[in-house]
Amino acid sequence: MVSAGLQQQDHAAWQLVGSIPDPEIPVLTLTDLGIIRWIRSDGDTTVVGVAPTYSGCPATEVIEASVLETLESAGYAAARVERVLSPPWTTDWISDEGRKKLAVYGIAPPDKAAESKRALFHSGQGIACPRCASIDTSRVSEFGSTPCKASWKCNSCLEPFEYFKCL
């Protein structure tokens, strides 16, 4: 029998885990980023399914550690993290709320539909500058300060900015 208490606890765990900030882009929570896939109870243990973003992203382990720390300090007796590879995380998992937050933070949010190659390499229209919204922008480099970002500049306000690239 699934007790109401258990569901209550899961809901509380979602609240706790979901509001943890991403270590590299702290304006996003793990829920905004779309990497918390499920939370289950396995006996006394709370198990959290986390989807890694990029294979070598060093934030993955920091995220897993903060999930455990958050649950344990909130009184969860035992917690465990499982990595969920399938279906793979793509930038389409970032919530609309998350996209808005990124733009406000100064990072141009990724195109939707990462499946299409056009979006993946952004061969189409200019990305809108997160500062002045001009689309007269150009790519400086496909790579940036973290695996998930590319370096762009705005030709209108002349400011450099980062673009959260599609994966």
Next chain:
Amino acid sequence: MSIVSDNKDALFAYLLRLGDNALIAGQQLGKLVAHGPELEEEMAVANFALDYIGQARMFFSLAAEVEGAGRSEDDLAFLRDGMDFHNLLLLEQPNGDFAQTTARQFLFESFYQYQLAELAKSKEPRIAEIAVRIAREIRYHLRHHRQWLVRLGDGTEESHQRMQRSVDDLWRFTGEMFSRDEIDTWAAESGVGPDPSSLHDAWAAYVEAALDEATLRKPEQEWMASGGKQGTHTEHLGYILAEMQHIPRTYPGAEW
């Protein structure tokens, strides 16, 4: 998700090949960090190295689980000797000048894209999900290295010569990607991975188109080196491993 293959030894050997390719590629590219010709290239190479190390970790942690002998992913990376490494010879070739690094990565990644596309259909579900995950990253790598191949090949006289020389020098290591031994045969017959020889034509067409665009000549060399997959390596692997493994071997179990 459980492991479906009943031949654990063959699956372990197959996973080591995939993991070793990624690990050696990552270690080689990692050496270029702080040696990039410009900041953007520096960040690109660091990102690539990081991707490959992450890929190696996924293959090794699965391999360690399949083996079930209590070894960890770190043990597999740091406590095996050269003859127990099963990466392609191509990947252990030195970084050389930037043209050589570009040629090596381009020749491998143009193969890897097709290998991953097939591995994404693997009957071993854990391999399939890893392959889907990393195929997306390799698109970025390959695009980058193809661009440099074209830019250098169709660049100055000097850059053209160097790019051609690098492609010529490394060509003899490309045959091994498509050669098949008993492990590959097992993988193909059990649906775990592709028959490597079946990837050749798509690869050759892709490479020829790129070489053509880069105004480079396709090498005519037919003799191909092999042995990496079976553990017989060129002299370069020993140096790579010495640098990569000396800390964990000098201070076993060290943590920081």
